[in-house]
Amino acid sequence: MIRTQVSLDQQEYALAKKEAKALGISVAEFVRRAVRDRLPISKEPPWMRYAGMVESGDPHSSASIDEIVYGSKD
Amino acid sequence: MAQKTRGYVDTSAFIALLDRSDSYHSSFRRLFSDPPALTTSALVIAEGHGWFLRRYDQRRAVSFLSFIQEVPVRIVGFDEAELEKTITYVKKFADQKLTLADAHGLALMKANHISNCWSTDRRLAVTGATLIC
Numbered sequence: 001m002i003r004t005q006v007s008l009d010q011q012e013y014a015l016a017k018k019e020a021k022a023l024g025i026s027v028a029e030f031v032r033r034a035v036r037d038r039l040p041i042s043k044e045p046p047w048m049r050y051a052g053m054v055e056s057g058d059p060h061s062s063a064s065i066d067e068i069v070y071g072s073k074d
Numbered sequence: 075m076a077q078k079t080r081g082y083v084d085t086s087a088f089i090a091l092l093d094r095s096d097s098y099h100s101s102f103r104r105l106f107s108d109p110p111a112l113t114t115s116a117l118v119i120a121e122g123h124g125w126f127l128r129r130y131d132q133r134r135a136v137s138f139l140s141f142i143q144e145v146p147v148r149i150v151g152f153d154e155a156e157l158e159k160t161i162t163y164v165k166k167f168a169d170q171k172l173t174l175a176d177a178h179g180l181a182l183m184k185a186n187h188i189s190n191c192w193s194t195d196r197r198l199a200v201t202g203a204t205l206i207c
Binding site: 044045046047048050051052053054055056057058059060061062063065066068069070 | 085086087089090091092093094095096097098099102103106107108121124125126128129130134137138140141144145146173194195
């Protein structure tokens with residue numbers, strides 16, 4: 001592994017730290033994932049770089065659309 | 075070589091692809107990597123955008139729109155004529171609690187003779203479409 005130094009502004013760092021904490025990973029791992037997500041994957045079409053752009057932690061995420069968008073009825 | 079069967083894409087398929095935690099993520103990753111001709115509704119785009127806006131934030135909602143601009147999918151608008159066709163399905167399947175986006179999907183599949191629906195939502199199979207997930 002190559003060690004490198006990255007400068008972030010204060011707000012970006014705070015947001016990255018918050019997001020990493022929510023995902024249960026280190027800030028370094030969060031940055032590695034962010035870099036991986038932006039790199040083109042060979043033989044995959046360009047739109048596939050968005051695949052997995054979020055990690056909700058919910059395996060039933062695609063079944064919660066109505067609840068999130070329209071709200072649940074009492 | 076076998077011809078790939080064209081499909082209608084529901085909001086749930088987009089979310090499953092974009093959320094790596096979703097249990098159908100791998101499946102849709104494979105499907106979207108080499109897609110057939112795809113069609114969706116403008117209402118599905120609005121739902122997807124709304125999901126990212128409410129679940130996350132404006133930045134991710136914009137990323138969703140950027141993804142939509144790149145993925146090869148025909149987006150059918152929702153005008154008065156489409157509303158008229160869609161209402162038929164809303165009324166016919168009133169017990170299914172279909173959203174307008176769901177019902178427009180059913181109307182589009184019927185009008186375009188599309189039998190495959192990329193979705194994790196069983197309600198989209200109510201007219202006999204095959205769910206692909």
